Amino acid sequence: MTQADMGSKVKVHYTCKLDDGALLIDSREQEPIEFTVGQDQVLPGIEEAVKGMEAGESKTIQIPPDKAFGPRREELLQEVPRDQLPDDINPQVGQRLTVNHADGQSTTVTVAGVSESSITLDANHPLADTNLNFELELLEVG
Numbered sequence: 001m002t003q004a005d006m007g008s009k010v011k012v013h014y015t016c017k018l019d020d021g022a023l024l025i026d027s028r029e030q031e032p033i034e035f036t037v038g039q040d041q042v043l044p045g046i047e048e049a050v051k052g053m054e055a056g057e058s059k060t061i062q063i064p065p066d067k068a069f070g071p072r073r074e075e076l077l078q079e080v081p082r083d084q085l086p087d088d089i090n091p092q093v094g095q096r097l098t099v100n101h102a103d104g105q106s107t108t109v110t111v112a113g114v115s116e117s118s119i120t121l122d123a124n125h126p127l128a129d130t131n132l133n134f135e136l137e138l139l140e141v142g
Contacts (some may be wrong), residue, residue, distance in 0.1 A: 002141045004050045006038040009142040012050065017133045024132075032139055043068050046134065053138040063132045069125040076123040077112060091119045 004010050013032045016024040027033060035041040037050060045063030053059065065071050085091065095111045099121070113120035 002054065004037055004053050004138060004141045006051070008037045009140075010035060010037060010050055010138060011140040012046075013137045013139060014046075015135045019131050019133065024127075043132075045132070046136070049134070049136055050138060053136075053141075055138055055141050058135065058137045060133070060135050063134060065129050065131065068132050069127045069130065072124050072129040078121050078123070079118050080121055081118050082116070085119070097121070 002008075011032045011034050013027045015026045015028070018024065033042065035047075037047055040047075043063060045061065045067035048067070049059060049061045049063075082091075089097070091097070091111045091114050093111055093114055097109055097111065099107045099109055101107070107123055109121040109123045110126060111119055112122040
């Protein structure tokens with residue numbers, strides 16, 4: 001059988017859970033993911049785990065933050081005066097907002113804190129600093 005290696009096109013079913021067992025996603029409820037190994041289309045930890053696997057093989061792995069969504073970075077927290085917010089926004093802790101930049105790019109942030117005069121926005125990925133536990137099933141290697 002052919003093993004997945006750099007440049008292989010693969011189809012993979014997966015489940016992803018947190019350390020406490022909470023299920024984040026199960027691809028069996030949808031289509032498997034398809035990607036080319038080595039083209040940075042999925043988390044680095046998934047690419048590394050798939051290398052050397054054969055079609056039909058399954059494996060359970062834990063991906064640390066540095067191979068997933070990275071560590072939390074305090075410099076990605078920013079306090080913003082409330083008067084800079086659009087009038088129709090009533091920020092709540094945990095709310096996700098899209099911030100548009102002058103260069104046309106946008107960033108999704110989470111409201112981390114709210115006071116009368118300001119809000120604190122967190123641009124870290126919600127899963128930063130989190131281990132991800134995957135069950136992978138390699139369906140096809142092309």
